[in-house]
Amino acid sequence: MGRWKPGAKDRLRLAALDLFLDQGFERTTVEQIAGAAGLTERTFFRYYEDKREVLFDGREALERAFLGGVADAPEDAAPMAVVATALEASASFFPDDGREWSRRRQRVIAANAALRERELLKLAGLAELVARALDDRGVPAAQAVLAAESGLTVFGLAFAQWIEEGETRSFADLQREALATLRALAGSAGIA
Amino acid sequence: MGRWKPGAKDRLRLAALDLFLDQGFERTTVEQIAGAAGLTERTFFRYYEDKREVLFDGREALERAFLGGVADAPEDAAPMAVVATALEASASFFPDDGREWSRRRQRVIAANAALRERELLKLAGLAELVARALDDRGVPAAQAVLAAESGLTVFGLAFAQWIEEGETRSFADLQREALATLRALAGSAGIA
Numbered sequence: 001m002g003r004w005k006p007g008a009k010d011r012l013r014l015a016a017l018d019l020f021l022d023q024g025f026e027r028t029t030v031e032q033i034a035g036a037a038g039l040t041e042r043t044f045f046r047y048y049e050d051k052r053e054v055l056f057d058g059r060e061a062l063e064r065a066f067l068g069g070v071a072d073a074p075e076d077a078a079p080m081a082v083v084a085t086a087l088e089a090s091a092s093f094f095p096d097d098g099r100e101w102s103r104r105r106q107r108v109i110a111a112n113a114a115l116r117e118r119e120l121l122k123l124a125g126l127a128e129l130v131a132r133a134l135d136d137r138g139v140p141a142a143q144a145v146l147a148a149e150s151g152l153t154v155f156g157l158a159f160a161q162w163i164e165e166g167e168t169r170s171f172a173d174l175q176r177e178a179l180a181t182l183r184a185l186a187g188s189a190g191i192a
Numbered sequence: 193m194g195r196w197k198p199g200a201k202d203r204l205r206l207a208a209l210d211l212f213l214d215q216g217f218e219r220t221t222v223e224q225i226a227g228a229a230g231l232t233e234r235t236f237f238r239y240y241e242d243k244r245e246v247l248f249d250g251r252e253a254l255e256r257a258f259l260g261g262v263a264d265a266p267e268d269a270a271p272m273a274v275v276a277t278a279l280e281a282s283a284s285f286f287p288d289d290g291r292e293w294s295r296r297r298q299r300v301i302a303a304n305a306a307l308r309e310r311e312l313l314k315l316a317g318l319a320e321l322v323a324r325a326l327d328d329r330g331v332p333a334a335q336a337v338l339a340a341e342s343g344l345t346v347f348g349l350a351f352a353q354w355i356e357e358g359e360t361r362s363f364a365d366l367q368r369e370a371l372a373t374l375r376a377l378a379g380s381a382g383i384a
Contacts, residue, residue: 080378121309121312124312142349142353143377145345145352146345146346146349146370147377149341150342150377153338153342154338157338161334178334185270185338186272187375
């Protein structure tokens, strides 16, 4: 295979997304995905556990990015500064040339309740992971949970904005803006 | 039935929780729950759709409390002040004499992956609801999402603390404290 051809894994994920969008996630089989990519089912299962995995494949790499960001933060950084570093590190997963793939992926997920739930649970899992990493740095438990979950809230909002039709700002810029908005909001949180 | 006896619904939910704790959620049947409460299955289904509903029954009332809190906030209140009012309104659902029930319920949920997911999705649903209510008040979309999700993060943390063994502070106090901690954290969220 010449190196200008997309690799088998990319062909599978593009074929899968086309089929999910055309005929729905539920109705698409691994056989159809492999066939559309000109590959065998056996090859499919070399890269993915099942068809859902095509949509959630990046999860572990994203987890590593978040944890790497936490590890990179200066030892004396405040909890939300650590989270900000983790968010910065996550932004590399969402380059502008991946935005259209993410938009199409989101349409598939939005159309299927089980996939929507999976996506929410993925975010919750990321927040737990970051909270544990903050905990390991000696951040008090309550602060670790609040900082981590706020960070994932910022991440989730930035992602939703990033894939909106017509949006051209980078993921990193949207995340910084969302974090600044959160700071401004929380700063005015007086209870009368 | 004398009015000093617990009503049928309370008997069912207490019997269900005992059985869930003793033998596990999955292995418990509606027939067993009804039997343990001295009632018929038919009576069970008058109060609950299925056995899971026994654990998630309060959801709609909690939603109404949150929305009532949003509605009660002064028209010119800042988004996080509106959320704080909604949180205050939610606290009435967690009186001290309900803490032991909540602790036991949580043990059932913690032991079952599907129930843990249901609980997470319930929180996510509450955040969406509050975000929409803020949106309806004219709060810009991004602020509505950030304020609502931060509020539910505070709620979730306070709830987790409230049901810890040995915890004696009230739900309302824990929520106020968690919100104050979030404010302090977010205020120091500088990105170097």
